[in-house]
Amino acid sequence: MSSNRELTDAIHKWSEVFMRRSGRDFKRCMDESGLSFSQIILLMRLYHGGKSGVSGIGEQLGITNAAASQSIDRLVNLGLIERTEDPEDRRAKQLVLTRQGQALITKSVKARSQWVEGLTKALTPEQQNMVIAALTLLAQAAQVTEE
Amino acid sequence: MSSNRELTDAIHKWSEVFMRRSGRDFKRCMDESGLSFSQIILLMRLYHGGKSGVSGIGEQLGITNAAASQSIDRLVNLGLIERTEDPEDRRAKQLVLTRQGQALITKSVKARSQWVEGLTKALTPEQQNMVIAALTLLAQAAQVTEE
DNA sequence: AGATATACTTCAGCCCGCTTAACTAATTAA
DNA sequence: TTAATTAGTTAAGCGGGCTGAAGTATATCT
Numbered sequence: 001m002s003s004n005r006e007l008t009d010a011i012h013k014w015s016e017v018f019m020r021r022s023g024r025d026f027k028r029c030m031d032e033s034g035l036s037f038s039q040i041i042l043l044m045r046l047y048h049g050g051k052s053g054v055s056g057i058g059e060q061l062g063i064t065n066a067a068a069s070q071s072i073d074r075l076v077n078l079g080l081i082e083r084t085e086d087p088e089d090r091r092a093k094q095l096v097l098t099r100q101g102q103a104l105i106t107k108s109v110k111a112r113s114q115w116v117e118g119l120t121k122a123l124t125p126e127q128q129n130m131v132i133a134a135l136t137l138l139a140q141a142a143q144v145t146e147e
Numbered sequence: 148m149s150s151n152r153e154l155t156d157a158i159h160k161w162s163e164v165f166m167r168r169s170g171r172d173f174k175r176c177m178d179e180s181g182l183s184f185s186q187i188i189l190l191m192r193l194y195h196g197g198k199s200g201v202s203g204i205g206e207q208l209g210i211t212n213a214a215a216s217q218s219i220d221r222l223v224n225l226g227l228i229e230r231t232e233d234p235e236d237r238r239a240k241q242l243v244l245t246r247q248g249q250a251l252i253t254k255s256v257k258a259r260s261q262w263v264e265g266l267t268k269a270l271t272p273e274q275q276n277m278v279i280a281a282l283t284l285l286a287q288a289a290q291v292t293e294e
Numbered sequence: 295a296g297a298t299a300t301a302c303t304t305c306a307g308c309c310c311g312c313t314t315a316a317c318t319a320a321t322t323a324a
Numbered sequence: 325t326t327a328a329t330t331a332g333t334t335a336a337g338c339g340g341g342c343t344g345a346a347g348t349a350t351a352t353c354t
Contacts, residue, residue, distance in 0.1 A: 014285065091300065117155065142168070201332060210312070237331095316334085
């Protein structure tokens with residue numbers, strides 16, 4: 001039977017390792033793409049959130065419309081975002097990732113996936129099954145939590 | 148028996164969820180502390196790497212000594228880093244996190260730990276044991292991989 | 295129609311982070 | 325001991341990212 005302490009400890013160790021890795025992942029993504037952290041976060045929001053307007057992005061990121069507009073403008077010029085007029089409301093813009101923009105994010109996700117996959121290489125089949133089950137459980141729980 | 152496909156899929160789903168979460172974690176950490184991404188990365192390097200010099204940091208972060216020096220200077224002024232003369236080589240400086248600097252990073256790690264712990268709340272004891280075992284395996288594998 | 299509100303853009307101004315280049319100070323090599 | 329190397333700082337300059345304020349165009353309220 002699992003003591004609460006064991007669970008906490010395991011999670012804490014894991015958190016340290018993966019926080020560190022996350023930092024490096026982002027840093028590398030920034031260096032390779034030449035984008036800033038804010039810009040990558042912006043792309044990730046679009047990647048997960050689908051279509052969105054300028055002020056929607058600004059709100060999600062906690063910045064002013066002006067800042068969002070400027071940042072988006074740069075990303076449009078880089079060919080990572082497509083910005084079109086909303087036919088329903090011609091004041092608004094619809095923002096969607098271009099194929100190139102999507103590729104940038106998926107590449108990052110893929111890099112992390114491959115890293116984890118590498119970690120499982122040395123495990124026994126039983127252990128691998130356990131990892132599959134555990135990660136699936138966690139991912140599901142996380143998706144339920146998302147509002 | 149686990150097919151390779153299952154493993155890859157599970158890891159991919161997990162990666163998406165956690166990449167997204169990582170982004171938000173960093174963003175929140177930046178907003179709360181008022182620090183930039185670079186500065187947090189710098190603190191994390193010191194947190195994990197222990198003592199280090201200015202050029203060591205610059206090298207790890209892929210920036211010039213000048214940039215590292217300036218960034219460190221700001222963090223020293225904020226009371227997050229202690230910068231002292233190396234007694235062995237008086238040209239060099241020893242950089243260590245202050246208690247406040249350490250607290251900033253540990254707070255971030257703790258936030259993530261608590262999030263994951265929250266995810267496990269709804270799981271059965273057996274499932275929790277599995278999560279413990281899986282995360283422990285992954286964390287160990289990751290630490291072995293670190294050079 | 296006229297007033298108000300909304301969605302976004304533009305501009306000026308500030309700070310941050312980066313680079314290169316020039317500098318100081320300490321160490322090491324000749 | 326003089327010359328070269330190494331560690332770090334400082335300064336000028338560029339661009340990014342943010343804000344507040346002003347401006348444009350569309351939509352909605354009365």
